Amino acid sequence: MTNKIKNIGIITSGGDAPGMNACIRAITRTAIYNGLNVFGFKKGFNGLIENKFTPLHSKDVSNIIQRGGTILKTARSEQFLTYEGRKKAYDNLVKNNIDALVAIGGDGTFTGASVFIKEFNIPIIGIPGTIDNDLFGTDNTIGYDTALNTVVEAVDKLRDTASSHGRLFVIEVMGKDAGFIALRGGIATGAEAILIPETKTYIDHLLEKLHKNNNKKKASSIILVAEGDDFGGAYKVAEAVKNKYPFYDIRVTVLGHIQRGGSPSARDRVLASQLGAGAIDFLVKGEKDVMVGLIDKRLALTPFSQAAKHNKEFNQELLDLAEILAV
Ligand code: F6P
16 A cells, blocks of 8 residues: 555446445545545535535444435536536645545536546546446446346336236337447347447338237237437337337336436445446556446456447347347
């Protein structure tokens, strides 16, 4: 351990994700174990700019491993996008003798952190916390597994009512740039079609497939659409189907922010604990400007610049499988 780091700050930033609290707990307790003092800054980067923080002791993170959301609150900070905002943040860190930061968040968080490091040379380690799973350098992000299970539970319920009425449901899930939730959610619920931002949606192909399914007298159909799909979302898809096949009884459900809440799954709690502890270990060894992830069960570091969302490949084989299984 270097002697340099004595006081660390934690922020949660961007969209919240189930498991962030478990991660705050792990960071805090591993830091204390290593003789460090811990401070939780409120509402992401805004807390640094506005100097809003609270010391975190072991007992302050008791009884939070199972809670959704983030006790530190979160935000997408507009002020941190400006140099003036970042300078204020730096001045406050110096004033409070904070030597390093751990930032739990997604792409926007890491982009901001990276600029901050370059300008002010503050050590920052990132931890992937987003339901979207769209970060390169980790098999899963914290919150993804819980969100996926929330989607599966909701779609199963919708399937019950869809098949009772013989209806077509178009269901929209989160993922404005990535279809990880839609793809695995669709496979797990036996969706008849999955539309994701990573591939172009050919609506005629979809309509033809539905027509064939209808000829086979499927009791119900589910189309799972990621919010960022290029065709424009669930309502647009439903409209296109209705225009071509007016006889379909169609309902649209947008699952929305329910996907971001709830008690984290066991997988997310364990992942959050491993990554939180790993972040402190790497930080005291002098690492910075990197995200700590878990690849094939091992901790791995990825520079912030590479962790960016569009680098993570989606699994074409899974999409092909969904097509086969929907015959
Ligand atoms: O980044 C996670 C995410 O849930 C996206 O899937 C979604 O597009 C976005 O956040 C919505 O964020 P908000 O409503 O907080 O602006």
